[in-house]
Amino acid sequence: MTETPIRTRFAPSPTGMFHVGGARSALFNWALARQRPDGRFVLRVEDTDAARNKPEWTEGIISALAWLGIHEEDPHFEGPYFQSAYADKHREAAEALFKEGRAYYCDCTREQVQERRGNPHLGYDGFCRDRGLEAGPGRALRFRVPDGGPTVVDDRIRGRVEFEHASIEDFVIARADGSPLFVLANVVDDVEMEITHVVRGEEHLSNTPKQQLLWQALGRTPPVWAHLPVIVNEKRQKLSKRRDKVALESYQEEGYLPEAMVNYLMLLGWSPGGDREIMPWSEMEPLFAVSDVNSSSAFFDEQKLRAFNGEYIRALNADEFVERCRPWLAPERVPWPEENFDEDVFAAIAPLAQSRVAVLSEIVPNVDFLFLDEPVEDEKSWSKAMKPGAGREMLAAALERFADPALPWEAGTLKGALEEIGASLGLKLGKAQAPVRVAVTGRTVGLPLFESLELLGRERVRERLRAALAKLERDASASA
RNA sequence: GCCCCCAUCGUCUAGUGGCCUAGGACGCCGCCCUUUCAAGGCGGUAACGCCGGUUCGAAUCCGGUUGGGGGUACCA
Numbered sequence: 001m002t003e004t005p006i007r008t009r010f011a012p013s014p015t016g017m018f019h020v021g022g023a024r025s026a027l028f029n030w031a032l033a034r035q036r037p038d039g040r041f042v043l044r045v046e047d048t049d050a051a052r053n054k055p056e057w058t059e060g061i062i063s064a065l066a067w068l069g070i071h072e073e074d075p076h077f078e079g080p081y082f083q084s085a086y087a088d089k090h091r092e093a094a095e096a097l098f099k100e101g102r103a104y105y106c107d108c109t110r111e112q113v114q115e116r117r118g119n120p121h122l123g124y125d126g127f128c129r130d131r132g133l134e135a136g137p138g139r140a141l142r143f144r145v146p147d148g149g150p151t152v153v154d155d156r157i158r159g160r161v162e163f164e165h166a167s168i169e170d171f172v173i174a175r176a177d178g179s180p181l182f183v184l185a186n187v188v189d190d191v192e193m194e195i196t197h198v199v200r201g202e203e204h205l206s207n208t209p210k211q212q213l214l215w216q217a218l219g220r221t222p223p224v225w226a227h228l229p230v231i232v233n234e235k236r237q238k239l240s241k242r243r244d245k246v247a248l249e250s251y252q253e254e255g256y257l258p259e260a261m262v263n264y265l266m267l268l269g270w271s272p273g274g275d276r277e278i279m280p281w282s283e284m285e286p287l288f289a290v291s292d293v294n295s296s297s298a299f300f301d302e303q304k305l306r307a308f309n310g311e312y313i314r315a316l317n318a319d320e321f322v323e324r325c326r327p328w329l330a331p332e333r334v335p336w337p338e339e340n341f342d343e344d345v346f347a348a349i350a351p352l353a354q355s356r357v358a359v360l361s362e363i364v365p366n367v368d369f370l371f372l373d374e375p376v377e378d379e380k381s382w383s384k385a386m387k388p389g390a391g392r393e394m395l396a397a398a399l400e401r402f403a404d405p406a407l408p409w410e411a412g413t414l415k416g417a418l419e420e421i422g423a424s425l426g427l428k429l430g431k432a433q434a435p436v437r438v439a440v441t442g443r444t445v446g447l448p449l450f451e452s453l454e455l456l457g458r459e460r461v462r463e464r465l466r467a468a469l470a471k472l473e474r475d476a477s478a479s480a
Numbered sequence: 481g482c483c484c485c486c487a488u489c490g491u492c493u494a495g496u497g498g499c500c501u502a503g504g505a506c507g508c509c510g511c512c513c514u515u516u517c518a519a520g521g522c523g524g525u526a527a528c529g530c531c532g533g534u535u536c537g538a539a540u541c542c543g544g545u546u547g548g549g550g551g552u553a554c555c556a
Binding site: 012106123202203207237273277297300431 | 481482483484485486487491492493494495503504505506507514515516517518519520548549550551552553554555556
């Protein structure tokens with residue numbers, strides 16, 4: 001079997017934060033390119049809309065791709081290319097199309113076009129087709145769409161899609177100022193870069209007949225087309241930067257692992273088949289096929305992403321977990337004084353937190369009591385655990401018991417001690433530990449208590465018990 | 481309006497004419513474990529939009545219908 005060369009491309013425009021939809025397209029293209037020894041994934045930044053582009057968006061795209069594992073050190077990666085650098089090529093192509101009669105100049109204003117149609121929804125009527133206009137100010141270049149028949153797009157995902165030429169207007173390929181439009185620039189670049197597979201979002205499907213016509217007019221065989229289903233929100237609308245949480249960066253920021261994100265994204269519209277979902281990229285990559293991609297839209301379910309992320313976090317070994325938490329423990333992101341942090345203490349508590357965080361940023365509220373001077377104040381937790389009952393007695397008795405130097409300061413014996421105190425007050429351990437937990441950590445839920453006490457140390461624990469008792473005292477006299 | 485796409489549990493999907501009294505995962509609900517909360521274990525809830533064909537047989541093929549969605553710029 002001969003290996004046909006595969007050159008895929010990913011062509012984002014830097015007009016905003018990098019999108020999860022873009023990430024999925026990139027991943028699909030990446031898999032395709034990596035499946036062949038000579039396969040290439042071309043990154044082309046479509047920066048021709050100067051008004052909306054910003055350099056930081058371009059940076060964002062490149063770093064987000066790298067985060068997903070798509071980076072320039074990989075031999076399959078090519079680029080980044082910048083569309084703005086190819087403006088000459090675009091102009092040449094436009095010129096050639098004009099010379100060959102495949103395109104013509106038109107000086108109609110939008111108002112004139114609408115006036116003639118009498119309906120704002122009807123497109124251009126071909127008024128200037130045979131007026132023989134030359135290039136000049138106020139004249140845009142339009143592509144002459146063939147008169148009869150259809151253009152048939154052979155889509156790998158959707159099959160055969162037919163567009164009657166009668167329903168395609170003579171579209172503009174270059175503005176009056178000579179600058180090319182997306183539909184032209186995109187095709188010229190794809191031709192130039194010898195792209196063989198165009199795998200992109202479904203929103204481009206209606207551009208495709210126009211682009212296919214352009215490929216043919218340029219004397220080239222069109223690429224393999226594949227239009228991916230759109231990713232939608234809970235209202236089943238295409239994800240939008242304005243109303244939906246779509247920035248890959250925001251997920252990264254929350255502590256989603258790239259491997260979990262990649263895994264989840266690959267499953268939006270595609271499935272490796274069978275009953276497996278959690279699967280590393282290395283296994284998915286060779287299994288991926290565009291022809292297996294679904295054609296119906298997919299909801300971006302953050303809950304499921306979270307579940308996947310939890311799976312990946314739990315699969316980490318203890319050291320890796322500590323390592324991966326590090327960025328979220330950086331001084332500028334953390335509520336405790338920098339000098340209070342202790343590597344060893346964190347490493348000791350981390351295994352207890354590992355199964356309790358779904359995203360890495362959650363590590364902070366889980367361990368903050370160890371490094372804060374005083375536990376956080378959470379009124380709801382406080383009133384729940386300290387409400388009239390044995391709370392006060394528990395704290396007082398614990399303070400007393402913990403003072404005994406003969407009591408070894410270690411989780412097992414601390415548990416025994418609290419159990420005894422609880423029993424003497426007629427409380428099971430579940431009830432007995434609550435006031436102590438709140439006094440020491442500030443919260444009603446948290447990591448296993450006795451290990452936490454052990455790590456915090458006898459003195460600090462007693463200090464917090466004393467402080468809680470004092471607060472109880474104040475509350476009592478205030479309400480009296 | 482016009483062009484185009486789509487249609488299996490709430491969600492992501494498996495399924496490519498008989499293996500389907502439709503499988504998995506997330507969610508949800510029980511139970512177990514348990515110092516809180518997770519994790520884990522066990523069990524449960526829940527779907528082929530509708531109507532017609534084709535066929536011995538249809539989730540799978542065809543037509544229609546309904547309902548969603550995308551596009552409709554001298555944006556990308």
